[in-house]
Amino acid sequence: MTVAPPTVTLDNRFARELAEMAVPWQAAETPDPRLLVLNEPLAVELGLDPAWLRSPEGLRLLVGTVVPAGAAPVAQAYAGHQFGGFAPRLGDGRALLLGEFLDPDGRLRDLHLKGSGRTPFARGGDGLAAVGPMLREYVISEAMHALNIPTTRSLAVVATGRPVRRETMLPGAVLTRVASSHLRVGSFQYARATGDPDLLRRLADHAITRHHPGAADAEHPYLALFEAVIAAQASLVAQWMLVGFVHGVMNTDNMTISGETIDYGPCAFLEAFDPATVYSSIDEGGRYAYGNQPVVAEWNLARLAEALLPLLHDDQEKAVALAVESLGGFRRQYSDAWSAGMRAKLGLSSGLAEEIAPSLVDELLTLLQESRVDYTSFFRALARAARGDADPVRGLLLDPATFDAWMKRWRALGPDADLMDRVNPIYIPRNHVVEEALAAATGGDLDPLDRLLDAVASPYVQRPGLERYAAPAPEDFGAYRTFCGT
Numbered sequence: 001m002t003v004a005p006p007t008v009t010l011d012n013r014f015a016r017e018l019a020e021m022a023v024p025w026q027a028a029e030t031p032d033p034r035l036l037v038l039n040e041p042l043a044v045e046l047g048l049d050p051a052w053l054r055s056p057e058g059l060r061l062l063v064g065t066v067v068p069a070g071a072a073p074v075a076q077a078y079a080g081h082q083f084g085g086f087a088p089r090l091g092d093g094r095a096l097l098l099g100e101f102l103d104p105d106g107r108l109r110d111l112h113l114k115g116s117g118r119t120p121f122a123r124g125g126d127g128l129a130a131v132g133p134m135l136r137e138y139v140i141s142e143a144m145h146a147l148n149i150p151t152t153r154s155l156a157v158v159a160t161g162r163p164v165r166r167e168t169m170l171p172g173a174v175l176t177r178v179a180s181s182h183l184r185v186g187s188f189q190y191a192r193a194t195g196d197p198d199l200l201r202r203l204a205d206h207a208i209t210r211h212h213p214g215a216a217d218a219e220h221p222y223l224a225l226f227e228a229v230i231a232a233q234a235s236l237v238a239q240w241m242l243v244g245f246v247h248g249v250m251n252t253d254n255m256t257i258s259g260e261t262i263d264y265g266p267c268a269f270l271e272a273f274d275p276a277t278v279y280s281s282i283d284e285g286g287r288y289a290y291g292n293q294p295v296v297a298e299w300n301l302a303r304l305a306e307a308l309l310p311l312l313h314d315d316q317e318k319a320v321a322l323a324v325e326s327l328g329g330f331r332r333q334y335s336d337a338w339s340a341g342m343r344a345k346l347g348l349s350s351g352l353a354e355e356i357a358p359s360l361v362d363e364l365l366t367l368l369q370e371s372r373v374d375y376t377s378f379f380r381a382l383a384r385a386a387r388g389d390a391d392p393v394r395g396l397l398l399d400p401a402t403f404d405a406w407m408k409r410w411r412a413l414g415p416d417a418d419l420m421d422r423v424n425p426i427y428i429p430r431n432h433v434v435e436e437a438l439a440a441a442t443g444g445d446l447d448p449l450d451r452l453l454d455a456v457a458s459p460y461v462q463r464p465g466l467e468r469y470a471a472p473a474p475e476d477f478g479a480y481r482t483f484c485g486t
């Protein structure tokens with residue numbers, strides 16, 4: 001490992017404060033690093049010089065083979081419930097935390113790698129990642145950011161020059177990820193499972209300072225931490241539901257303490273509205289189906305509560321009672337966030353709408369499901385109806401007469417079409433377009449990816465020439481399937 005010029009200073013706070021959960025490690029050598037995509041706006045936002053990042057030395061930072069003096073990269077330990085079954089030792093099998101840095105706004109951010117080689121947590125895995133899935137995380141996470149949904153960010157994807165064996169041989173890549181931290185529900189489960197109360201307390205204190213500093217002043221800081229995570233996740237999952245995002249692998253190791261979306265593996269966006277939608281090929285029982293996401297989030301938060309119990313009260317029964325009471329707030333918070341968001345999607349902001357909207361919304365969702373309407377384009381078409389042109393939206397439904405009756409009641413509430421257009425995206429990363437861009441990039445052609453990134457970076461304002469990014473998949477695209485373990 002050589003030392004980079006002092007362009008970036010990386011702290012090793014996680015490694016220092018939580019050494020039991022940090023294994024010092026270094027990234028694998030990359031035979032032939034080549035930059036596939038660099039997020040220039042993000043680099044600038046972080047105070048990093050894009051020109052330097054593009055240089056041979058910058059690339060070596062992006063793949064972790066050269067780190068700034070003082071940096072101490074680590075693989076982080078965590079546990080997790082995967083599809084309901086507890087795995088006490090997961091951890092970064094193919095990822096590394098390079099360190100933390102202060103962005104120009106004074107916020108502490110993790111600089112992290114995915115696909116950087118085997119670590120002691122790799123188990124049977126090869127520690128590597130292929131170009132397609134790393135670009136997929138890049139596209140979807142940046143689309144989520146543009147949709148104003150909290151998420152980890154993607155700074156770059158660098159092809160390594162090392163082939164990766166999957167079903168076929170594929171080109172390998174490293175994703176450089178930025179996050180407000182990589183603390184997960186699974187981090188707390190790991191600390192709890194060690195049986196070391198001091199480690200658990202240090203982890204909770206670390207999380208409070210980094211993410212929920214207000215909790216430190218609460219009467220009961222650890223309960224306040226739990227409640228802050230509940231609030232952040234209730235809001236996050238409501239936003240996923242409103243935009244039609246299916247995470248696909250909501251294991252507790254893939255749920256953050258910060259409330260940022262993390263781990264873009266088998267995720268995808270809904271087309272036809274159907275709560276039972278599942279894309280992941282391994283989710284046979286539909287545990288992580290679109291419509292199950294709020295319930296799964298609540299289940300994961302219950303696992304967080306279990307991990308926190310020793311910090312909540314010395315008397316276990318009292319600790320459980322406190323946790324249960326706090327967790328009871330999740331449903332209301334989720335439902336308030338979702339209902340307010342849905343009213344905005346329908347352009348309804350009046351007090352009257354608040355009373356009438358629930359039944360109106362239920363009926364609408366039933367109609368959408370019956371007609372298998374494309375969820376995203378529906379709301380933009382509906383805004384046109386608010387402006388007087390109802391034909392496009394009527395054409396999406398199988399039974400226009402029933403829909404007309406619905407529209408009559410909706411119109412009576414005075415929907416605001418401009419409000420609708422501010423919250424309902426036109427351009428999302430459509431599954432067939434994502435697949436097409438990733439296949440082209442894997443074969444060496446980055447143009448489709450660049451065009452897709454451009455479309456989803458500005459999702460709300462219609463631009464000529466981008467029609468195909470607004471349209472659902474053609475019939476012959478068939479049922480979409482996504483994969484974990486990529």
Ligand code: AMP
Nearest residue numbers: 090091092093094122125126127128485
């Ligand atoms: P994920 O499904 O991406 O959340 O990963 C679950 C666990 O598997 C984590 O501990 C990962 O680090 C690990 N993992 C996934 N893919 C690989 C791989 N190719 N090599 C080593 N570990 C992996």
Ligand code: MG
Nearest residue numbers: 253254262263
């Ligand atoms: Mg994960």
